[in-house]
Amino acid sequence: MATLKERYNDLQVDQGPARARAAVGAQDDPFILKLIQLVLSYGVEIKASDVHIEPTAAGARIRYRIDGILHEMLQVPPETRDALARAIKVKANMVNEAVGRSKPQDGRIDFEASGRKVDLRLSSFPTIFGDVLAVRIFDGSAALMELGQIGFEPAMLKNFERLIRRPNGLLLVTGPAGSGKTTTLYAALNKLQSPHVKIVTLEDPVEYQVDGIDQAQINPAIGLTFASGLRAILRQDTNVILVGEIRDTETAEIVISAALTGHLVLSTIHTRHALGVVARFMDMGVEPHLIVAALNGVVAQRLVRLVCPQCKSHEPLAEKTFTRLWTKETGIAPSGEHLSQLCVGKGCPACNLTGYRGRTGIFELLVPDSALNALIIERASGQLYKQAVASGTFRTMLLSGLEKAAAGLTTVHEVLRVIGETEDG
Numbered sequence: 001m002a003t004l005k006e007r008y009n010d011l012q013v014d015q016g017p018a019r020a021r022a023a024v025g026a027q028d029d030p031f032i033l034k035l036i037q038l039v040l041s042y043g044v045e046i047k048a049s050d051v052h053i054e055p056t057a058a059g060a061r062i063r064y065r066i067d068g069i070l071h072e073m074l075q076v077p078p079e080t081r082d083a084l085a086r087a088i089k090v091k092a093n094m095v096n097e098a099v100g101r102s103k104p105q106d107g108r109i110d111f112e113a114s115g116r117k118v119d120l121r122l123s124s125f126p127t128i129f130g131d132v133l134a135v136r137i138f139d140g141s142a143a144l145m146e147l148g149q150i151g152f153e154p155a156m157l158k159n160f161e162r163l164i165r166r167p168n169g170l171l172l173v174t175g176p177a178g179s180g181k182t183t184t185l186y187a188a189l190n191k192l193q194s195p196h197v198k199i200v201t202l203e204d205p206v207e208y209q210v211d212g213i214d215q216a217q218i219n220p221a222i223g224l225t226f227a228s229g230l231r232a233i234l235r236q237d238t239n240v241i242l243v244g245e246i247r248d249t250e251t252a253e254i255v256i257s258a259a260l261t262g263h264l265v266l267s268t269i270h271t272r273h274a275l276g277v278v279a280r281f282m283d284m285g286v287e288p289h290l291i292v293a294a295l296n297g298v299v300a301q302r303l304v305r306l307v308c309p310q311c312k313s314h315e316p317l318a319e320k321t322f323t324r325l326w327t328k329e330t331g332i333a334p335s336g337e338h339l340s341q342l343c344v345g346k347g348c349p350a351c352n353l354t355g356y357r358g359r360t361g362i363f364e365l366l367v368p369d370s371a372l373n374a375l376i377i378e379r380a381s382g383q384l385y386k387q388a389v390a391s392g393t394f395r396t397m398l399l400s401g402l403e404k405a406a407a408g409l410t411t412v413h414e415v416l417r418v419i420g421e422t423e424d425g
Contacts, residue, residue: 004042004062004073011038032083035076036091039084040120041113042073043137049178050136053088055081055129067305067359068178068418071352085131092122102126121205140209144190145183151361153403156395159365160299164188164266167239169296170259172246174271180303180361181268182207185242188266189213192240200236202229203244218244230254234263243267249284256286259294273397274300274366275388279381292373298366302418304401304410305356308345315344318412322405325412329399338406345411360409362400362418367393 002010015031039062043051048064060081062074076084086096092107102124109120119138124131152160163171171188173181186208189199193212200214204226209215214236218224226243227250233241234254246252246269259265271280277298281291319339326334345355368376369391375383388394401415 001045004038007038007042008035008074008076011035029083029087032080032087035080035084036087039074040111040135043135044111044113044118044139048137050134053085053133053135055085055127055132057129060084060130066352067356068303069305069354082130085133088122088133089124089131092120094122094124099130100126100128102131119205138205138207140207142208144208144210145187147187147191150180150184150187151404152363153400156363156365159367160188160297161191163297163367164192164264166264166296168259168262168264170255170265170267170294171296171299172277173266173268173299173301174274174277175268175301176270178303179301180359181301182244184299184301184361185266185268186210189240189242197239198237199240199242200233200238201242201244202226202233203242226251227254230258234258234261238263240264240266245269249286252281252284252286256290256294260290271300273385274298274364275381275384277366278376278384282379282381288377288379292368292376295368297368299363300366300397301361301363302397302401303359304362304404304414304418305354306358306360306409307343307411308348308351308355308357310350310357311346311348311355312343312408313346314340315342315411318342318344318405322402322412325398326402326406329396329402334406341406341408342412343408356414360404362397362404362415364395364397364400369393
């Protein structure tokens with residue numbers, strides 16, 4: 001596959017030198033229009049989640065976020081930088097202003113690449129050299145993943161499937177932006193979908209379009225917020241409700257109420273770990289007895305990069321770190337079988353010299369029991385982690401990641417990177 005730089009050079013040759021286009025407006029310049037198509041379609045082709053077009057003194061750099069990591073792919077000169085930014089903003093129905101006078105804006109583009117339509121969400125931010133454009137790629141036509149494909153280990157998968165089969169209650173998925181929360185929730189909906197079950201979603205934005213599910217996108221301009229939309233959904237004779245995110249106290253209270261009145265509610269919330277959800281709800285003013293009554297379970301997750309199968313090799317240097325972490329998490333030393341499968345990718349053309357290709361999830365699943373519920377009622381959130389570990393049923397994300405490293409799927413370094421710990425910590 002030709003690189004973006006190679007394709008850009010071919011485009012320059014086809015369209016002639018930049019100086020011959022200097023007087024052409026951004027909206028009419030064939031080179032700029034083709035460059036937009038090239039830059040955005042390349043992002044779809046390489047399965048990037050985001051495209052970043054960032055102005056600099058020397059022009060602009062174009063970077064793509066692939067498997068959670070940014071990669072710089074192209075530098076363009078100043079005359080191309082300004083025209084490119086203006087033309088993209090026009091396509092997204094965003095206002096064009098002179099450098100130094102623009103304001104942050106949001107926009108969207110219905111884009112076609114490789115014969116399929118994708119939804120591009122744009123955010124602009126003014127800098128001294130022009131607007132930074134961040135483009136999020138939503139491929140609504142992408143096939144939904146099955147629950148068995150996202151990385152759950154067998155016992156956890158069984159427990160998770162048991163939770164989504166409950167007729168009511170609240171099931172939350174937590175983690176930072178880009179950690180695969182929506183993918184997990186839609187895998188759950190895919191499992192639940194049936195002619196006998198009414199499923200309604202309220203999202204910002206709708207990331208997957210699924211036949212047989214009633215999907216709505218919030219629009220504050222017309223008064224459709226998560227809170228107001230939820231109130232309406234409760235009058236729709238719904239079995240399963242997916243709420244894109246719990247952001248405020250009002251939404252949290254309605255979600256709890258829905259879970260307690262015969263609905264299965266799936267949603268996301270931003271906390272670092274599964275046990276942080278309890279403190280977050282308390283901070284929002286939700287009474288502990290309501291949390292205990294409504295909460296079925298919490299999944300916390302991250303995405304780790306998979307070692308490239310084309311350049312995978314054994315990595316003995318990771319054995320010391322792995323042994324220390326494994327012993328700390330499990331209380332026993334790892335077996336020789338665990339250590340023998342620790343590996344690393346050396347880097348090859350197939351993985352763009354990164355050593356990684358693709359991602360999978362690492363998880364922790366919290367299912368509150370009577371002991372945890374008693375601590376929640378007492379507002380003793382600081383003791384929840386100790387009690388959860390003592391129960392013997394709670395497994396941390398770190399242990400989930402170490403198990404994948406021991407299976408040769410990822411590396412210890414990658415697990416620590418996404419969890420935010422150091423190898424010496």
